[in-house]
Amino acid sequence: MRIFGLGAIKGLVVTLKYLFRPPFTTQYPENKLDISPRFRGNNFVWYEERCTGCSSCAKACPLGIIRIVTHPESHQQVGNDYKIDVFEIDTGRCMFCALCVEACPYDALHMGGDFEKADYVREDLVITTDQLREGTKKPQTQFRPQLEDIGYQGEEELDEHEAGRWSL
Amino acid sequence: MSQGNESMNESEKNIGGTESVLLNLGPQHPSTHGVFRLRTLLDGEEVVDVEPILGYLHRGSSKLAEERSYTQIITLTDRLDYLAGMSNNLAYISALEKLTDVEPPERARYLRVIMVELMRIASHLMGIGFLINDLGAWITPLMHMFREREKILDLFEMVCGARITFSYMRLGGVSHDLPEGFEKSIAEFLDDFEKKIEEYENLLLGNEIILSRMVGVAPLAGERAINCSITGPNLRASGVDWDLRKQDPYEIYDQLDFSVPLGENGDNWDRMVVRIEEMKESVHILRQCMDKLPQGPYRADTDFFVRPPEGEAYGMVEAPKGELGFYLVSDGSIAPYRMGIRSPSFINLTVLRELCVGWKLADIIVNFGTLDINVGEVDR
Amino acid sequence: MQMLLFNMVVLILVTPILLLIYANKEPLIQYTSQDVFNGINFFIGLFILISFLLFVTTMLTYVERRLVARMQNRIGPNRVGPFGVLQGFADLIKLITKEDLIPTLANRNIFSLAPILIMSPVLLMFAVIPILPGFTIADLDIGIFYVVAITSLGSLGVFAAGWASNSKYSLYGAVRGVAQLVSYEVPLVLSICTIVLLSGSLNLIEIAEAQEIPFILVQPVAFLIILFSVAAELNRTPFDINEADSEIVAGFHTEYSGTKFALIYGTEYLAAFGWSLVIAILFFGHLGPGIGGFLMLMAKTSIILFLFFWFRGTWPRVRIDQILAIAWKIMFPLATINIIITAGEILFVQSIFNINPGNALGLQPLAIITIINIILFAGLLVILSFVKGLGQFDKGPKRYVPDIEGVN
Numbered sequence: 021m022r023i024f025g026l027g028a029i030k031g032l033v034v035t036l037k038y039l040f041r042p043p044f045t046t047q048y049p050e051n052k053l054d055i056s057p058r059f060r061g062n063n064f065v066w067y068e069e070r071c072t073g074c075s076s077c078a079k080a081c082p083l084g085i086i087r088i089v090t091h092p093e094s095h096q097q098v099g100n101d102y103k104i105d106v107f108e109i110d111t112g113r114c115m116f117c118a119l120c121v122e123a124c125p126y127d128a129l130h131m132g133g134d135f136e137k138a139d140y141v142r143e144d145l146v147i148t149t150d151q152l153r154e155g156t157k158k159p160q161t162q163f164r165p166q167l168e169d170i171g172y173q174g175e176e177e178l179d180e181h182e183a184g185r186w187s188l
Numbered sequence: 189m190s191q192g193n194e195s196m197n198e199s200e201k202n203i204g205g206t207e208s209v210l211l212n213l214g215p216q217h218p219s220t221h222g223v224f225r226l227r228t229l230l231d232g233e234e235v236v237d238v239e240p241i242l243g244y245l246h247r248g249s250s251k252l253a254e255e256r257s258y259t260q261i262i263t264l265t266d267r268l269d270y271l272a273g274m275s276n277n278l279a280y281i282s283a284l285e286k287l288t289d290v291e292p293p294e295r296a297r298y299l300r301v302i303m304v305e306l307m308r309i310a311s312h313l314m315g316i317g318f319l320i321n322d323l324g325a326w327i328t329p330l331m332h333m334f335r336e337r338e339k340i341l342d343l344f345e346m347v348c349g350a351r352i353t354f355s356y357m358r359l360g361g362v363s364h365d366l367p368e369g370f371e372k373s374i375a376e377f378l379d380d381f382e383k384k385i386e387e388y389e390n391l392l393l394g395n396e397i398i399l400s401r402m403v404g405v406a407p408l409a410g411e412r413a414i415n416c417s418i419t420g421p422n423l424r425a426s427g428v429d430w431d432l433r434k435q436d437p438y439e440i441y442d443q444l445d446f447s448v449p450l451g452e453n454g455d456n457w458d459r460m461v462v463r464i465e466e467m468k469e470s471v472h473i474l475r476q477c478m479d480k481l482p483q484g485p486y487r488a489d490t491d492f493f494v495r496p497p498e499g500e501a502y503g504m505v506e507a508p509k510g511e512l513g514f515y516l517v518s519d520g521s522i523a524p525y526r527m528g529i530r531s532p533s534f535i536n537l538t539v540l541r542e543l544c545v546g547w548k549l550a551d552i553i554v555n556f557g558t559l560d561i562n563v564g565e566v567d568r
Numbered sequence: 569m570q571m572l573l574f575n576m577v578v579l580i581l582v583t584p585i586l587l588l589i590y591a592n593k594e595p596l597i598q599y600t601s602q603d604v605f606n607g608i609n610f611f612i613g614l615f616i617l618i619s620f621l622l623f624v625t626t627m628l629t630y631v632e633r634r635l636v637a638r639m640q641n642r643i644g645p646n647r648v649g650p651f652g653v654l655q656g657f658a659d660l661i662k663l664i665t666k667e668d669l670i671p672t673l674a675n676r677n678i679f680s681l682a683p684i685l686i687m688s689p690v691l692l693m694f695a696v697i698p699i700l701p702g703f704t705i706a707d708l709d710i711g712i713f714y715v716v717a718i719t720s721l722g723s724l725g726v727f728a729a730g731w732a733s734n735s736k737y738s739l740y741g742a743v744r745g746v747a748q749l750v751s752y753e754v755p756l757v758l759s760i761c762t763i764v765l766l767s768g769s770l771n772l773i774e775i776a777e778a779q780e781i782p783f784i785l786v787q788p789v790a791f792l793i794i795l796f797s798v799a800a801e802l803n804r805t806p807f808d809i810n811e812a813d814s815e816i817v818a819g820f821h822t823e824y825s826g827t828k829f830a831l832i833y834g835t836e837y838l839a840a841f842g843w844s845l846v847i848a849i850l851f852f853g854h855l856g857p858g859i860g861g862f863l864m865l866m867a868k869t870s871i872i873l874f875l876f877f878w879f880r881g882t883w884p885r886v887r888i889d890q891i892l893a894i895a896w897k898i899m900f901p902l903a904t905i906n907i908i909i910t911a912g913e914i915l916f917v918q919s920i921f922n923i924n925p926g927n928a929l930g931l932q933p934l935a936i937i938t939i940i941n942i943i944l945f946a947g948l949l950v951i952l953s954f955v956k957g958l959g960q961f962d963k964g965p966k967r968y969v970p971d972i973e974g975v976n
Contacts, residue, residue: 035328082263210736324813391882
């Protein structure tokens with residue numbers, strides 16, 4: 021048999037217990053949650069030295085937001101390593117699915133771990149070639165099992181030799 | 189029919205000498221679970237007519253799929269029912285695997301089931317949380333459920349790097365193997381979650397107010413539910429034993445031991461309790477999967493731009509909200525000729541009018557909440 | 569309709585002021601020997617009281633948000649000032665500096681008048697409440713009667729707000745609000761009558777002084793009825809149907825913004841504070857002397873306020889037909905039976921202890937009534953457990969199907 025009011029009081033006890041527990045949420049700008057090493061952030065890590073300009077990433081992108089222009093003179097040279105003039109990613113439209121990272125055969129493009137990017141103008145969200153060249157090189161381990169194998173946690177900077185499956 | 193700033197005495201039907209009121213619930217309304225509009229005709233507080241008006245969140249997923257390669261479509265499926273992205277991925281991939289005859293390795297099947305069952309818990313948490321919020325609780329149960337969902341999303345982030353839009357399943361497997369420490373994290377979560385379910389039951393199931401608001405309200409007979417092709421927890425709440433995991437086992441569900449919770453008379457109470465019971469079953473399934481998880485490859489060797497043979501295939505799974513099906517027609521190119529989606533949320537809406545007419549205005553919101561639709565999936 | 573409403577409004581605003589002036593042929597503040605404000609004149613006292621009320625109102629919004637946030641595993645407002653204590657003032661400044669929007673088709677006069685109508689009865693209610701011992705603006709002999717009478721005027725403001733907004737959500741909120749407020753007046757007044765019977769006075773201070781045993785123990789049923797009736801009067805969970813955010817957006821104040829919204833929103837907390845004070849005085853024992861008594865009274869008030877916040881943080885709301893059913897089918901009969909039983913008990917103890925009618929009951933008679941009432945209360949809970957819709961729930965379908973062409 022149930023006593024009238026007991027069920028409602030049980031609910032009150034649950035909330036009262038939580039009144040004396042520390043909150044689950046964190047105060048964001050001061051305290052940040054740990055992100056996993058595979059986290060797909062809203063920046064990219066690109067190693068120009070590893071990139072051959074093959075445009076696999078641009079082809080894999082569901083939205084077609086990666087723009088690659090290779091230098092015409094480099095097309096004459098022997099081998100398949102093109103010099104890259106433009107490598108732009110329009111993160112204003114990017115959905116961070118990491119298909120480009122999955123498609124990259126040379127481990128040149130990696131996901132980054134930042135999640136704080138806001139701008140007033142849409143054009144500012146385009147990651148330009150210079151930004152990709154000079155940005156911090158902290159790749160995430162998304163689709164990069166070789167980084168997980170060496171125990172990399174997405175915290176240090178890696179150079180172009182360490183980030184790929186083989187060093188250049 | 190006009191609306192807005194005109195006289196509020198505008199009459200649609202004259203009932204017993206009083207005039208009925210046309211009230212638009214939505215598209216901007218606190219409890220329509222997205223951008224959704226309910227055109228309701230009210231006689232005082234009593235509901236005379238309800239008409240759901242859809243399309244505010246239409247993104248043309250089917251059409252977009254026709255110009256994307258099969259792998260790229262996975263990103264579209266994340267955004268259908270954005271509270272259950274993994275289930276959508278699995279439904280699409282199961283259609284694609286039928287089309288291409290690719291067999292995923294055993295480990296991949298287990299990983300898929302683990303992810304889908306975690307997703308089911310997360311989706312049901314949101315369904316119940318928002319339902320209680322619709323009942324008028326000042327977001328406390330919702331926040332308690334958000335907390336547990338957050339832990340599930342952390343698990344997903346460990347595995348695939350995203351919290352909502354996973355894009356985790358791939359043709360012939362999954363995109364990532366489990367990371368280091370996942371087994372420990374999920375075991376901790378499951379142990380904790382069982383206690384939390386007890387706490388939810390204390391918070392919700394005994395409460396006289398919730399009981400009086402939900403028991404016996406808007407019952408749906410099993411036969412009627414079948415005729416309206418309702419699926420998922422809503423159908424099972426009406427006492428119909430139909431779960432694709434049992435009836436048409438996909439992946440590894442035939443090797444797992446679980447039961448399908450059933451309701452009695454399909455009222456709001458049953459629809460809520462069935463979801464809570466399903467979460468318990470999901471915990472049970474997850475424990476079995478983690479115990480049995482085999483070693484081996486997690487992904488078959490497939491092309492990124494896969495070209496399936498000409499033909500068509502229909503793949504369906506038991507998504508948290510019901511039977512989710514993907515119908516793919518291939519013409520041999522890298523993109524499907526046509527992709528059709530059978531979304532449970534949309535089809536479950538067919539009974540909304542029937543459930544609401546004759547009840548009170550406040551019951552519309554609760555009936556709508558117990559159906560647990562997701563507008564992303566309704567409008568596609 | 570407009571003129572009628574307007575006339576009623578003016579009449580209602582003027583009457584209590586006249587009443588106050590008539591009732592107090594002596595100076596408005598009753599100075600006593602223990603009066604901490606002894607010698608300060610009336611206007612300074614009034615200024616202090618109103619400042620105190622505004623301060624409490626703004627702080628209560630913060631306290632509620634903070635408490636409920638912790639019940640919800642959240643941190644709550646913690647940005648403005650230390651621990652966010654100034655959040656209420658920041659909100660107030662923000663609301664006051666907002667643009668004052670009036671919907672095009674709203675009735676401008678009544679729309680602007682409604683927040684004042686909602687606020688003023690609540691402010692007037694504090695005239696008789698002895699916040700500080702010996703410090704009341706008007707120490708009326710009919711104090712509790714005045715409180716009930718003046719606060720019931722708030723429903724007019726609610727209806728005016730909902731009607732003038734020219735929005736269907738507002739209209740629904742207003743109609744619900746009036747139905748609910750009118751219904752809950754009845755059990756509230758009946759339960760207060762039992763307290764009056766026990767204490768033999770309508771004066772709030774005398775009621776407090778009559779409590780040899782706190783009346784919460786003597787009259788648990790009356791306490792619960794008053795608590796939930798007040799929750800209904802204040803539109804607080806589980807009876808917040810007239811501003812039910814998940815159903816009718818914000819009910820009668822859907823269209824309000826800026827200063828007008830601040831008035832309505834503040835009134836909600838001010839009324840909660842006022843009624844908590846009244847309940848604390850009615851049920852929680854003597855008023856102490858001096859600053860200590862003031863702090864004790866605030867502590868008792870905080871308990872009631874915390875109950876309201878706690879309910880809001882835990883429970884969902886009840887449907888409109890259930891709310892009216894609770895008022896008329898459960899609370900009203902209960903309150904009536906409670907009055908009869910209490911009257912019988914008082915006659916009984918008076919005959920046993922040879923107390924003359926009109927004299928205050930002593931400790932022992934009250935103790936006997938307490939024991940009887942607590943036993944009756946336990947029995948009541950058991951009886952209610954068998955009532956369908958309260959303790960027992962029918963699983964069978966009970967569906968209403970309107971007999972209209974074209975439906976079903």
